[in-house]
Amino acid sequence: MIDILIRYGAVLADAAMVSIGVTASAIAIGTGLGLALALMLRCRFAALALAARAYVELMRGSPVLILLFLIYYGGPSFGVVLDAVPAGILGLGLYAAAYFAEIFRAGLASVEPGQIEAARLLGLPSLSILRRIELPQIAAFILPPSINQAIIVLKDSAVLSIITVPELTKAVTLISNETFAVVAPYLCVGLIYWTLVEIVAQGGRIAERRLAARISR
Template identity: 50%
Template structure:
């Protein structure tokens, strides 16, 4: 088997896991990020302060260090995780910290009168968030969420350091075995470029769909 065949086989083996971990981490990060954003915006000051410290800690430490500490340092505190589970958890925590800031900014950008109107109508805080605030800010925060999703695609490469058999790990293995580093790294770059472009295309399609649903217009100019 030549280098090209080995590289393509490595891409075929690593790509599904890369996409799977990325999608699972984005989904988890969005859910947890919404919850953190809600608690920081609507919760009492002590809760806001505690969450702010946690978020800034995650945002201030490089993701490589976080993944390394979670996987290799976890057993010292009784947290013995498989590489895939540790990779998903590390990326989810990292995503949630950044997503929470996007949602918190989205909540703050909504005019206070909208929240007050919801209270006058007798809506509870959870109902106000679900029926008024989240739909209203969905379109405005989507570009920022899409940019973070693109960043997370590329951050999956770091999971190779904890032996997650994702795209970078499998393709780098071919390069180490064949010494064809230029060819394998070029294939790796092309693979991530395709993932990033597909993510950006999906985000633009979703943005247009939300625009049609909320504004009754197709934002075709947003490309």
């Protein structure tokens, strides 16, 4: 395994950076779209709420691989041509958004309704209520599941090799084909994934402690 790391260290490092970049971008898309979907789910307009619920259920009920195939290989049929990396980011982001939507929905539901009504009586617009009252209160509630979802997105990025994204799984496949070794290359990549997951998890724990300390002041 050490020989593989020495010989292909640069290749694995480049692939790891691709995995990190794709994951971070997908999480950004998933978080933003997830919040929008959560707001739609509680919208008074039934059509918007129904559309958001249909999206969430469709994404949660389908394998991410199907979505990636539809975007990358099926996109040209609809005039949408994307390179592998943008297609991978978009696919993972759209998929993660369904799960982030449920996290935000549960968080928003935990806010005391009386606070919202009081803010409306004071004349605060909905955006201000969301930004000043709801989001600060739900931060501690949604942070742990959000970190967990971020880790899932990181591990899901391994399937992007199927659409030729040059991430870790693609790199280890090429290394294995070149060296005719299986165990050592995949152990190396497994170790890299474990390290990345631990970094995200530890970062989440630090954020939780800081948030808890800020709330307790």
